[in-house]
Amino acid sequence: MLKHTKNLLKDKLIIIAILITLSIAIISLIKLEKAPIQVNHIDKLEHAFAYFVLSLVWLLALKTTKINKYIIVFCCFFYGIIIEVLQVTTTSYRSGEILDIMANTTGILIAFIVYNSFFKKNKAI
Known part of the structure; x- marks a missing residue:
């Protein structure tokens, strides 16, 4: 099953990475309605998750290229x-925050750690 999934995604990871990158830009720049229930700083968790996914997919998509993984991490940052x-x-309805950048960075670093941990143990994947 894992081998079948790997073969299915092998050629499509770049496209998936580009779509995730574009999706983050769109979601970050459009006007969103307020959620009916407000939870303090939940958006920081959303930032960390989004950039975790972004970084991990780009690292996986470009792992067979000569592009250094540190460059990929820096580009995501x-x-x-x-x-x-x-x-x-x-925009007049969105604000940029240092805490958002810190949350993004946290997600990126977690993805980098997960990527390094997983691929250090599983060289064949």
């Missing part, structure tokens, strides 16, 4: 900063 700046400069 820089992308998060660009999105926060765009929220401040291009």
Whole structure:
């Protein structure tokens, strides 16, 4: 089953990574309705999760290329900063926050740790 899933996703990971990247940009820049129930700082968890997924998928998509994994991590970090700046400069209904950048960075670092831990033990995957 794992081998079948791996073969199915092998050629599509770049497309999935691009779609996730675009989705984060769109969700970050559109006007969203307020949730009926407000939980303090839940958006930081959402940021961390989104950038965890973004980073992990890009690391997996580019693992067979010569692109250094540290460059991928830096690009995800820089992308998060660009999105926060765009929220401040291009919208009147969104705000960029340092805490959002910190949450993004947390997600990126967790993805990096998971990626390194998993692929250090499973070289054949």
